[in-house]
Amino acid sequence: MEPRILALVLAGGEGKRLWPLTRDRSKPAVPFGGVYRLIDFVLSNLVNGGYRRIAVLTQYKSHSLDRHLALGWSMSNMLGNYVTPVPAQMRRGPHWFSGSADAIYQNFNILTDERPDHVIVFGADHIYRMDPRQMVNQHVESGASATVAGIRVPIDQASDFGIIEADEHGKIVSFIEKPEHPKPIPGEPEWAFASMGNYVFETKALRKTVKADSHNEESTHDMGGNIIPAFVDQGTAYVYDFNENMVPGQNEREHGYWRDVGTLDAYFKANMDTIKVDPIFSYYNKKWPILTHRPPLPPAKFVFDVEDRRGAAYESIVGAGVVISGGTTRRSIISSDVRVHSYATVEDSLILQGVSIGRGATVRRAIIDKNVVIPDGTQIGVNEAADRERFTVTESGLVVIGKGDKVKAG
Numbered sequence: 001m002e003p004r005i006l007a008l009v010l011a012g013g014e015g016k017r018l019w020p021l022t023r024d025r026s027k028p029a030v031p032f033g034g035v036y037r038l039i040d041f042v043l044s045n046l047v048n049g050g051y052r053r054i055a056v057l058t059q060y061k062s063h064s065l066d067r068h069l070a071l072g073w074s075m076s077n078m079l080g081n082y083v084t085p086v087p088a089q090m091r092r093g094p095h096w097f098s099g100s101a102d103a104i105y106q107n108f109n110i111l112t113d114e115r116p117d118h119v120i121v122f123g124a125d126h127i128y129r130m131d132p133r134q135m136v137n138q139h140v141e142s143g144a145s146a147t148v149a150g151i152r153v154p155i156d157q158a159s160d161f162g163i164i165e166a167d168e169h170g171k172i173v174s175f176i177e178k179p180e181h182p183k184p185i186p187g188e189p190e191w192a193f194a195s196m197g198n199y200v201f202e203t204k205a206l207r208k209t210v211k212a213d214s215h216n217e218e219s220t221h222d223m224g225g226n227i228i229p230a231f232v233d234q235g236t237a238y239v240y241d242f243n244e245n246m247v248p249g250q251n252e253r254e255h256g257y258w259r260d261v262g263t264l265d266a267y268f269k270a271n272m273d274t275i276k277v278d279p280i281f282s283y284y285n286k287k288w289p290i291l292t293h294r295p296p297l298p299p300a301k302f303v304f305d306v307e308d309r310r311g312a313a314y315e316s317i318v319g320a321g322v323v324i325s326g327g328t329t330r331r332s333i334i335s336s337d338v339r340v341h342s343y344a345t346v347e348d349s350l351i352l353q354g355v356s357i358g359r360g361a362t363v364r365r366a367i368i369d370k371n372v373v374i375p376d377g378t379q380i381g382v383n384e385a386a387d388r389e390r391f392t393v394t395e396s397g398l399v400v401i402g403k404g405d406k407v408k409a410g
Contacts, residue, residue: 003140006116007051009042010100010197011124012059012088017263018390021369021401027057028124029065030267031352032368033274033283033307034335037068039260040123040292044082048288049132051120052081055110057103060089062063069257086110097119103212108207116203121223122409123197127270127281128258129247129288135240136200142162145205145236148172149198152191152243158182160260161194161312162224164239172237177225193288195224196242220363249287257281264394268367271333271350275317289331297321297336309342327357341376349381351404366399375409386410 015027022030028039039056046054052075058065066085073083086107088097097103104121107226111119118139120132120400130149139147150164163182165276175195182192184221209230214220219226226229231237243256257280261267273280283290297320304312304326311324318324319336326342334347340346342357349363354371357363361374380387381399392400401407 003051003117003120003136004115005051005120006111006114006137007046007054007122008104008110009039009046009054009056009122009124011056011065012062012097012100012103013123013125014060015125015262018261018267019403020365021264021267022398024059024061025064026060026062026402029068030061030125030337031374032127032267033263033271034293034317034333035294036290037065038127039065039068040066040072040290041129042074042122042124042129044289044291045128045130045132046122047075047083047291051132052079052083052116053116054083055107056083056085057097057107058085059097059103061226062087068293072291097139099219099226100223101213101219101227102221103208104206105221108211111203111207119201119203119206121199124337125262126196126258126260129160129250129254129285129289130198130242130245130258131247132198134245135198138240138278139200142170144238145202146228146231146232147200147238147240148175149196150193150239151196151256151287152185152188153194155184155190155192158192158194160262161192162197162228164193164195166193166239168238170238170240171235172232172239174236175224175228175232177229178214180378183211193239195228197224199223199228200240205231209234233276239347245283247288251282251283252397253278254281254285258301260290261339264392264400265369265398266352266398268398270329272348275314275331275333277316294320295336300324304342347381365397366401368401369405371404372401372407374407378407378409380407 011028013027015022023338075081076265162177209355259270300318300322302324309326313329315331317333321337324340327340327344335353337354339356343360344357346363348365350367352370356373358376359378362379366381
């Protein structure tokens with residue numbers, strides 16, 4: 001008999017390092033790739049894998065996320081399938097979630113109602129494809145109380161992750177959350193083994209460990225910082241190597257692709273990974289599609305075909321409802337319902353829904369959030385000093401303009 005599985009998606013992240021993109025939305029609701037939201041990737045992995053009882057634990061500025069789930073992720077419940085947002089319900093007192101483990105503790109009623117044998121707990125803000133069935137199968141067969149998905153990361157980036165040490169049988173012997181001096185993989189000094197923030201738990205063990213943590217006043221009630229180390233101390237935590245995951249329809253180039261998009265530069269780079277002729281991450285895998293809500297917009301349109309006024313897009317992703325009217329885009333993602341007017345140029349940029357690029361404007365290496373109007377003749381990404389006086393600019397020089405911000409001509 002197949003074990004009963006419930007999936008919990010941790011989607012309450014504030015995403016401070018993605019400001020101003022998270023000024024009006026939670027991190028999992030941030031748009032990606034012209035049509036998707038960050039949460040679409042984990043939900044697609046779960047649903048494609050056959051896990052269709054999913055509770056999305058929300059908190060921070062959740063309206064945009066809730067609306068997206070309602071529009072794009074409603075499933076027939078005739079067979080008990082659902083994707084449902086669960087806000088902080090204050091079941092344990094008048095306070096919000098005080099950490100990812102507390103989010104689970106405050107929602108023990110879901111475990112009581114659903115009675116799963118095992119619980120999948122995945123994060124909501126990474127770009128990747130994964131067949132979760134393979135991780136669940138290993139977890140069940142091993143008899144582990146907790147299984148942690150692990151991936152190799154460069155040692156100079158490892159301090160941003162929980163770092164795993166495991167024995168030859170995959171049993172985790174050490175788990176340190178965001179160590180100052182991460183320990184490399186034995187024999188591979190340039191690499192460390194990091195947690196992906198994806199876990200599978202035996203339900204009774206999860207309840208017992210999270211409940212004990214809730215009474216610890218010194219705990220930060222964090223899954224990576226407190227709960228996984230507790231399972232390691234019990235000797236019941238094992239690692240699942242993401243490199244062994246084989247996704248239907250995925251080619252060798254894409255195999256093992258996983259990106260943490262916790263900073264503006266990382267988020268931008270992951271978007272740009274998708275636009276090349278042979279991208280390292282492709283949306284065109286029909287055997288493992290990335291699912292989302294698609295508004296009823298007309299096809300994209302390119303108009304004018306005269307010298308110096310030709311609507312064109314090169315090495316770009318162009319969404320539905322876009323009109324490129326005598327302007328040019330290169331190496332960019334143009335999201336739905338955008339207007340690029342005559343003589344305008346957009347290069348190496350991510351343009352989100354409803355943006356208007358004015359006549360003769362220049363946009364280079366920028367993220368422009370929804371509903372921004374770029375006035376005629378305005379230059380963005382041309383003069384870094386001038387951009388820093390008006391906009392958010394990262395250390396790499398990437399210009400970021402927040403949702404609905406007013407941009408003065410210049």
